[in-house]
Amino acid sequence: MIPELGHFALILALGVALVQVLVPAYGLWRRSGRALAVATSAAQTQALLVFTAFGCLTWCFITQDFSVAYVTANSHSELPLVYRFTAVWGAHEGSLLLWVTILAGWTLAVSVFNRRLPADITATALAVLGVVSIGFLLFMLLTSNPFERLFPVPEDGRDLNPLLQDPGMVIHPPMLYMGYVGFSVAFAFAIAALVSGRLDSAWARWTRPWTITAWLFMTLGITLGSWWAYHVLGWGGWWFWDPVENASFMPWLVGTALIHSLAVTEKRGLLKSWTVLLAILAFGLSLLGTFLVRSGVIVSVHAFASDPARGVFILGFLGTVLGAAFLLYAWRAPKLVSEGELRLFSREGLLLINNLFLVVASASVLLGTLYPLVVDALQIGKISVGPPYFNAVFIPLFAPLLMLVGLAIAVPWKRARIGDAVRHLRVPLVATAVAAVTLPLVFQGSASLPVIAGGFLGFWAALTALQEPWRRIRAKTSWRAGLASVPRGTWGMTLAHLGLGVWTLGVVFVSSFSIEKDVRLSPQGSVELRGYEFQFQGVESRPGPNYDSDYGTVLVEREGRTVATLHPEKRLYHATHQMMTQAAVDHTPLRDLYVALGEPLDNGDWALRLYYKPMMRLVWLGGVLMVFGGILAASDRRYRPVRATETAVATQGVVA
């Protein structure tokens, strides 16, 4: 009964989504305010229906309804309750339902927080979101129905993929999808601007908080995913340039560009058509990411459940939506005239160059991700494109980008003078150089040129980020008044750039000074790694809720004092007979000690993999700082409702 209810809710949602698209379209054509207003109620009804369907599937998982094929495939009677929740999006069908649910959530938010928007813009945006929703609902109902029944009902399920039975996986997919799907709002606003032909700083001001919010969720999602891979994949890496990681990284890069381009459009009324193009691209790459992950064209860690028919559907949908968007862009974008001049040596000019680097970086990742597929399809060879390629391409693109970050903050809008920039940047430049040389010498006792160069870039981004609040605070008489005078948007920018710098430092240190050791140890045996004594205490068997664990114990000592007791595990899951590693990590801000259990050998010996990873935490901390920066920026007072005059102006434009 409950599964049918969910299925029925999805079908109804599809019907309502059609209303959400067609009626406002009619309203735009006939200039009917009443027809436009239908968009809001249709969006809210659709959200209710989709949430119902999501609730139904969750209910099926909690009550272990093994008559539902998807539940059988992804659950088991022994599965702990928290993972029954997350199993909802543990595979293909449920991931799509999560996608549509989050889309419905974003659409609902647009329909509620739109008070300042002209009615035609709101209605167009909601209709565009409706089109996206129709595509995904159809996809689900035609090829991937999560509510399909199974007969005869099996006694037990096949269990959730053990890779996903990890706390990191509880929130990583929803956060990442919040980001992916969130870019659909910026896309919808961009299409609305093209349709209406109006794109001004008010439009940029509406779009900015939505875009920043999507971006911060995506940042969080990627950071969590990286953290999860670090702990669960057991290889000590945190970024593999895996196609699926690239699929989330590409829209992130373009989304970052979009945030900055929106700033220029709002402040200076420039780069209008470029901003619209970026909004289309960011969403296009989100769809492409979904296609790459869900269609099975790439073999990767994450592409469980793949099916060519589904790939064809998504590709067709991708082609239709983006094709239509680009046609509309080609037709209408020339009308979006940017007024005023743009000098390259000014804040907007440097932001434009930053934008181009971000987009080229994204395009390069796309090139590397798709190149092997294209070469294979054309039957002119079979190649692999892996981390060596991406690092070789990415570092030369990222280094100038980081230098530009510091420079762009230091120069004013409109027109900058080189002398002023040099005067502003003198102090940070010297501080950066000193810190870049000192830090590796103090903590590692050595400093090679790549480390100093990398450290320089990290410190440069971090220290120059502090300039803007510093300048504002110094302009006031007391530092307290100064602190209060710094707007949240500025704090947001500062934190995010600080995060970028911190992240860079972490990456430089981890990749330059990590020490790895593969060892064979017998119980009570020990091995030394950079001053730390790892004592292997042996492995015992321990039962888990739905797995049996080889539970290792490793005592870490330094100068005779116990630093940590680590418990790396290998878990054999009952239902799937799959083996999973759980690495154990002891961390301080300055270093991670990482132990993963390898294979059992003869005589009770074990193979172990040990790592010393300096400043690993900075990589995550950088991500978290960016997220907090995003939160502050998105909640800046400028974006909050409402100044009476603006509302009046907005409503005047209703049936324009």
Add this chain to the structure above:
Amino acid sequence: MRRWLLLMAMAALPALATADEAALDATQESRYRALTQELRCLVCQNQNIADSNAPLAADLRNQVQAQIVAGRTDAEITRYLTDRYGDFVLYRPPFKAVTLLLWLGPALLVLLALALAWTFSRRSQRVPPAATVDPEQLKKLLDEQP
């Protein structure tokens, strides 16, 4: 699906990921690490042979190690492997006709982007801002036309 098979194979596998690294001196060991991290485990889903527990990866690791000990250069070892497995085994794609666009693409894109930014900036400075047109003057100008 292949991953599950692989994981099951790993579970059943008595051999281990660690090569006997004691046989290598410090320079050889760093070469060994660098090489094994850039070689693809052919039966795995996107994993290098340093990280993989698959039997084939263990076999390739031993090959690499034996050849380093035998005094062969990195280039010779790489050629030996590509002769047997093709370019697919290399995570760093070789620079040749097929990969020309792959390696040069990013640089071309940067040049194109900078050229675009420059022309865009030049053009925006040449066009006088629309707001400075005085409607009365414009009218006068138009009226003067015969």
